[in-house]
Amino acid sequence: MHLLIPYASTLSDAGLPTQRGLALPHLQRLLPRMVPAQRLGTDEYSLSTPAEQAHAQLLGWHGADGCLPWAAQAAAADGVPVGDAPWGLLTPVHWHVGAEHVSVGYPEQLRLSATESHALFEAVRPLFEGEGWQLTWGSPLRWYASHASLDGLPTASLERVIGRNLDLWMPDHPQAKAIRRLQNEVQMMLYQQPENDHRAEMSMMPVNSFWLSGCGRRQPTAATADLVIDHRLRAPLLGENWGDWAEAWRALDAGPVRELLAHHDAGEAVSLTLCGERFAQRLQAQSQGFLARLARRFGGSSPLALLEAL
Structure with a gap:
């Protein structure tokens, strides 16, 4: 399963307090089990959004900024x-x-x-x-x-x-x-x-x-059977309805993120791509060895730090 989440973070001054107050327990548990993979994007002035860039790459498309069909x-x-x-x-x-x-x-x-x-x-x-x-x-x-x-x-x-x-x-x-x-x-x-x-x-x-x-x-598209794109954060973020955005994030954490965590714990290959206004960060499951288990117990990425870096 590969879960792609557009509009996972905001750069809006009005939205940052809400973002910093998010409690996402399943994402908190999942992140120590993941390692950073590919990072796409530049800044908030690119013509194509980071989510579009990440999705297009998974589809196997090619195109310059702003030229994705x-x-x-x-x-x-x-x-x-x-x-x-x-x-x-x-x-x-x-x-x-x-x-x-x-x-x-x-x-x-x-x-x-x-x-x-x-x-x-x-x-x-x-x-x-x-x-x-x-x-x-x-x-x-x-x-x-x-x-x-x-x-x-x-x-x-x-x-x-x-x-x-x-x-x-x-x-x-x-x-x-x-x-x-x-x-x-x-x-x-x-x-x-x-x-x-x-x-x-x-x-x-x-x-x-x-x-x-x-x-x-139109370009040919690669198979993406395991890809799940959850758009529920789009409307509240673009409308700057921060209470609704936080509620949507909590529902997403309790639903698809929790499901991704369950797939990982069942030994399946999983990936997570979080997309903000500047970057799309893909994370993939790390090894299940002793050192990896130790790292999960005593440390790991913070959801807030990861979201603010997007």
């Missing part, structure tokens, strides 16, 4: 015939214009219905198709685009931009010129849509832009 993989899973064309994920979002900068809101907070999403999608589709793009609707928050300019185009993960200054993340690659122009046209088109007027009447945030991510051609 998540869109093509998701489109294929949604039944879209992706072929060998490059694809990108267009996520309908709300851009919040603040006093100092523009930021992207958490998409799930839009509570965008399929009916609304379809209507907005159909409104903007002619803008893309008139420029030779192919657009396909996948779900309320997953619109797929295909165009030659998306091949090798580095883009920031949506998780990188939520709640942050967009100026740091807007694609400036020469191939992004067309998408930035289309984005301006889409914003003007969305402003005129009756669906957004209705949302305003209901005191709901309008859909006023999109975010492009996960560009590239």
Whole structure:
């Protein structure tokens, strides 16, 4: 069993007190049984999150920072015939214009219905198709685009931009010129849509832009039958709901982490990958010899120290 946990730690000043107060007894017991293996990542400004980098490596993918083809993989899973064309994920979002900068809101907070999403999608589709793009609707928050300019185009993960200054993340690659122009046209088109007027009447945030991510051609994937990715920390961390994040961590510790510990104690091969904003740290089981047992009894890694190092 290989357990991969995205959003296991935070760099947020508001979230650090909660992180430092976490009590994770099963992780505390597991860590002395593990040794550090591979570490991926650089800093919190990489386009691809450490969790994406770790997952992509396990899938056997290759690609530079910001060039992992998540869109093509998701489109294929949604039944879209992706072929060998490059694809990108267009996520309908709300851009919040603040006093100092523009930021992207958490998409799930839009509570965008399929009916609304379809209507907005159909409104903007002619803008893309008139420029030779192919657009396909996948779900309320997953619109797929295909165009030659998306091949090798580095883009920031949506998780990188939520709640942050967009100026740091807007694609400036020469191939992004067309998408930035289309984005301006889409914003003007969305402003005129009756669906957004209705949302305003209901005191709901309008859909006023999109975010492009996960560009590239679909790659073959390696078998990952033993891989378990637990996403329960994502929503509370991105929404900065620290009480919910701590509760989710405790549930994760009592569930999948406890299960991983049981697999280890049964003599099975196990791995754990913890992912923060800067790094993804993989740990694997150490030997069961006398020295290893002694080390487990008298020492070991601290969960807090490990999380803060991510």
